[in-house]
Amino acid sequence: xxxxxxxxxxxxxxxxxxxxxxxxxxxxxxxxxxxxxxxxxxxxxxxxxxxxxxxxxxxxxxxxxxxxxxxxxxxxxxxxxxxxxxxxxxxxxxxxxxxxxxxxxxxxxxxxxxxxxxxxxxxxxxxxxxxxxxxxxxxxxxxxxxxxxxxxxxxxxxxxxxxxxxxxxxxxxxxxxxxxxxxxxxxxxxxxxxxxxxxxxxxxxxxxxxxxxxxxxxxxxxxxxxxxxxxxxxxxxxxxxxxxxxxxxxxxxxxxxxxxxxxxxxxxxxxxxxx
Amino acid sequence: xxxxxxxxxxxxxxxxxxxxxxxxxxxxxxxxxxxxxxxxxxxxxxxxxxxxxxxxxxxxxxxxxxxxxxxxxxxxxxxxxxxxxxxxxxxxxxxxxxxxxxxxxxxxxxxxxxxxxxxxxxxxxxxxxxxxxxxxxxxxxxxxxxxxxxxxxxxxxxxxxxxxxxxxxxxxxxxxxxxxxxxxxxxxxxxxxxxxxxxxxxxxxxxxxxxxxxxxxxxxxxxxxxxxxxxxxxxxxxxxxxxxxxxxxxxxxxxxxxxxxxxxxxxxxxxxxxxxxxxxxxxxxxxxxxxxxxxxxxxxxxxxxxxxxxxxxxxxxxxxxxxxxxxxxxxxxxxx
Numbered sequence: 001x002x003x004x005x006x007x008x009x010x011x012x013x014x015x016x017x018x019x020x021x022x023x024x025x026x027x028x029x030x031x032x033x034x035x036x037x038x039x040x041x042x043x044x045x046x047x048x049x050x051x052x053x054x055x056x057x058x059x060x061x062x063x064x065x066x067x068x069x070x071x072x073x074x075x076x077x078x079x080x081x082x083x084x085x086x087x088x089x090x091x092x093x094x095x096x097x098x099x100x101x102x103x104x105x106x107x108x109x110x111x112x113x114x115x116x117x118x119x120x121x122x123x124x125x126x127x128x129x130x131x132x133x134x135x136x137x138x139x140x141x142x143x144x145x146x147x148x149x150x151x152x153x154x155x156x157x158x159x160x161x162x163x164x165x166x167x168x169x170x171x172x173x174x175x176x177x178x179x180x181x182x183x184x185x186x187x188x189x190x191x192x193x194x195x196x197x198x199x200x201x202x203x204x205x206x207x208x209x210x211x212x213x214x215x216x217x218x219x220x221x222x223x224x225x226x227x228x229x230x231x232x233x234x235x236x237x238x239x240x241x242x243x244x245x246x247x248x249x250x251x252x253x254x255x256x257x258x259x260x261x262x263x264x265x266x267x268x269x270x271x272x273x274x275x
Numbered sequence: 276x277x278x279x280x281x282x283x284x285x286x287x288x289x290x291x292x293x294x295x296x297x298x299x300x301x302x303x304x305x306x307x308x309x310x311x312x313x314x315x316x317x318x319x320x321x322x323x324x325x326x327x328x329x330x331x332x333x334x335x336x337x338x339x340x341x342x343x344x345x346x347x348x349x350x351x352x353x354x355x356x357x358x359x360x361x362x363x364x365x366x367x368x369x370x371x372x373x374x375x376x377x378x379x380x381x382x383x384x385x386x387x388x389x390x391x392x393x394x395x396x397x398x399x400x401x402x403x404x405x406x407x408x409x410x411x412x413x414x415x416x417x418x419x420x421x422x423x424x425x426x427x428x429x430x431x432x433x434x435x436x437x438x439x440x441x442x443x444x445x446x447x448x449x450x451x452x453x454x455x456x457x458x459x460x461x462x463x464x465x466x467x468x469x470x471x472x473x474x475x476x477x478x479x480x481x482x483x484x485x486x487x488x489x490x491x492x493x494x495x496x497x498x499x500x501x502x503x504x505x506x507x508x509x510x511x512x513x514x515x516x517x518x519x520x521x522x523x524x525x526x527x528x529x530x531x532x533x534x535x536x537x538x539x540x541x542x543x544x545x546x547x548x549x550x551x552x553x554x555x556x557x558x559x560x561x562x563x564x565x566x567x568x569x570x571x572x573x574x575x576x577x578x579x580x581x582x583x584x585x586x587x588x589x590x591x592x593x594x595x596x597x598x599x600x601x602x603x604x605x606x607x608x609x610x611x
Contacts, residue, residue, distance in 0.1 A: 053468040053469075053470060053471070054438070054439070054468050054471075163323070164323070190466070191465075193322035193323050193495050194322070194495055194496075194497070194536060194539040194540050195322055195535060195536060195539045195550070196322070197539065198538075198539035198541075198548070198549075198550045199550045201541070201547070202547075202549055202550055205547070220468045220469055221469075221541070222469065222543060223540070223541040223542050223543045224541045226541065226543045226544070227541040227542075227545075227546070227547035228541075228547060249543050250543060250544050259470060260469055260470060261543065262473075263468075263469040263470040263472065263473035264469050264498065264543065265472075265473070265476070265496070265498030265499050265501065265502045266498060266501070266502075267497055267498055267501055267525060267537070267540060267542060268501055268521070268522040268523075268525045268526035269526055
């Protein structure tokens with residue numbers, strides 16, 4: 001096999017497997033097993049929703065994927081990202097993945113930005129830290145701004161001068177500029193007004209469609225996850241209880257999922273305008 | 276209106292201007308009229324910057340209105356002094372959004388709850404006393420914790436030792452310690468899980484029924500609003516754009532902004548709804564001289580949306596709507 005065809009073979013094999021594949025993952029801290037995930041995949045170009053109550057293990061799972069667990073945490077099993085094992089990977093390896101290939105968008109978007117830096121400086125420095133050369137940085141930023149529909153003038157502002165929705169777009173723009181393959185969105189729209197939430201949710205859908213970005217969407221808003229995600233996993237006490245398409249929330253089989261759905265306050269049924 | 280007229284809080288032609296605001300700009304808040312009595316339940320909804328929290332602060336007398344007034348039992352609250360002011364402060368209690376910041380991190384929950392009860396003893400209490408003043412503070416705190424569904428051992432805990440839902444319950448217990456008649460709730464369940472939120476909503480409903488409390492709820496969660504409040508006011512950029520029965524208003528909105536809010540809320544089992552696009556004429560509508568929602572409105576026309584909009588009553592049951600096109604547009608599609 002020639003070198004080129006070998007590379008093509010590897011690429012083909014990679015394309016066949018999920019971008020993120022978690023198998024038999026166990027995380028224990030202080031002797032207590034806090035996370036035990038048998039299997040969870042994020043296929044390429046898909047949005048996977050992870051829902052559960054506080055303390056269910058959602059954030060711990062993200063920390064495991066990012067390799068930022070406390071030093072005394074014991075991790076077993078496998079987390080493969082783009083075909084590469086990242087459980088036990090070196091700090092050097094993780095620095096090349098964390099932030100650049102796996103980006104994080106947090107609930108407190110303004111707190112994620114540096115208060116003393118204008119948004120454009122913040123993005124530029126992050127690109128420089130990830131070894132993106134100067135001339136390319138401007139082109140990537142321009143593309144990212146277009147992708148997240150953010151006015152260039154807003155980038156001259158400091159974080160405190162941005163609204164919650166604008167700060168969230170800046171945070172997402174960095175992920176796009178870094179060409180992140182996977183975005184971990186941790187309650188990314190929870191603090192936003194419903195109208196701004198709808199805009200950010202639509203942005204996620206656009207990024208998936210036009211940029212091929214994959215998402216692990218962590219939220220306690222079941223309806224949002226049901227509307228956005230291709231696949232949904234319900235987590236409680238560190239274990240995945242149920243997995244499936246959006247219909248899993250309409251027809252839950254696990255009592256915990258049923259309780260979560262039942263706890264969501266219903267809206268009065270909307271009627272279309274009469275002819 | 277229900278309840279004792281002496282306990283009604285009422286805002287009339289209220290306007291609030293923010294310090295340093297451009298004199299040519301709109302006031303930060305304009306409320307034509309609003310009243311809440313014990314037993315009533317009213318919601319204010321709208322996005323950030325719509326004036327919800329300013330309305331709440333004005334009703335508490337924490338900001339001075341630039342026009343109009345807030346009265347309590349018929350007396351302007353700006354003129355209340357001494358025991359009358361203290362009686363107002365006790366009767367109208369705020370449940371803030373940030374329950375973490377609302378509690379002293381060095382004070383136990385029991386001490387925080389007992390403090391309100393101790394302070395109450397300094398003035399003549401003419402209000403119904405549910406807990407009973409002859410009891411010891413420990414018993415009162417235990418009874419209040421029990422009323423909000425917390426075990427009595429929680430009295431010894433500090434705020435950082437309990438969950439967000441438990442903190443929220445403790446803040447409600449502290450408010451109840453002074454036997455209030457009206458609760459002003461500012462996003463009482465934001466940041467809580469849906470199951471915890473459901474339990475807090477049950478608590479608020481039970482307190483309203485058992486104690487006959489009046490409720491003013493501020494929220495951008497329309498599901499919470501629909502659950503707790505039969506009447507809703509929708510605010511946009513400081514003014515009421517629609518007011519009516521909650522089920523009717525959210526089910527069949529008549530103001531384009533209410534419809535936009537409604538369709539922005541995802542629902543299990545319904546397809547994701549894209550954010551709306553403004554109409555081609557919307558860009559020509561000035562927010563300063565015409566409809567404030569005009570520049571974002573999917574139904575805006577250069578005329579009549581270019582002129583200021585007044586509130587008008589339309590439909591059955593009657594709905595108050597601030598839109599010149601409300602008769603043309605009818606009930607709006609909140610799903611499409």
